Amino acid sequence: MARMATCTICEARKGKRYCTARGEDICTQCCATEREVTINCPFECSYLRDSRLHEKRAFDEAGMPHRDVKIDDEFLQRSEMVLMLMAAFMNNAMKPVPNATDKEAREAIEALVASYRHGKDVNPEGEVAKGIVDRFREKLDPFKAELNDREAGPFADTAFLGVLVFMARVAYGYDNGKPNGRAYVHYLRAAFPEGGE
Numbered sequence: 001m002a003r004m005a006t007c008t009i010c011e012a013r014k015g016k017r018y019c020t021a022r023g024e025d026i027c028t029q030c031c032a033t034e035r036e037v038t039i040n041c042p043f044e045c046s047y048l049r050d051s052r053l054h055e056k057r058a059f060d061e062a063g064m065p066h067r068d069v070k071i072d073d074e075f076l077q078r079s080e081m082v083l084m085l086m087a088a089f090m091n092n093a094m095k096p097v098p099n100a101t102d103k104e105a106r107e108a109i110e111a112l113v114a115s116y117r118h119g120k121d122v123n124p125e126g127e128v129a130k131g132i133v134d135r136f137r138e139k140l141d142p143f144k145a146e147l148n149d150r151e152a153g154p155f156a157d158t159a160f161l162g163v164l165v166f167m168a169r170v171a172y173g174y175d176n177g178k179p180n181g182r183a184y185v186h187y188l189r190a191a192f193p194e195g196g197e
Contacts, residue, residue, distance in 0.1 A: 113161065
């Protein structure tokens with residue numbers, strides 16, 4: 001009978017789980033403690049997906065992004081189509097970076113919010129986030145022109161900022177604080193499995 005391999009992380013416990021990110025067997029404890037910390041877990045990992053069901057996030061309402069922007073149910077109902085398309089655009093913009101993290105997604109969204117607040121393009125510092133923003137704008141610009149043609153007035157002027165702020169708040173809500181956390185990224189991938197083309 002073959003002996004079970006030792007965990008390649010702690011080198012003490014038995015490696016009971018095959019880690020697809022590392023290509024090695026690791027123990028359940030290291031899987032739990034190193035997941036999205038030192039291990040950049042792929043979306044397909046069943047252990048990661050199971051952990052999402054039990055993950056508890058410390059939600060600090062005081063830290064909610066852009067609390068000065070009012071987003072109510074009426075706005076969300078009226079801008080539902082815009083929100084769905086922009087979330088799909090964001091998911092599509094992250095597709096070329098399979099290991100994009102929530103931190104990078106949030107950095108990209110914050111740059112987009114800042115762009116609308118300042119009336120000029122603001123780019124994030126990180127290269128991954130900048131690439132996400134560039135690809136997002138490629139999709140958004142034609143859609144924005146179309147919406148402005150059809151929907152003149154206050155809604156057209158405020159819809160994009162409000163939707164981006166809402167996206168920033170959703171991303172904040174999904175943030176689990178881990179360096180390689182990808183709960184928001186995985187939420188988008190699950191919501192838009194075809195990539196938002």
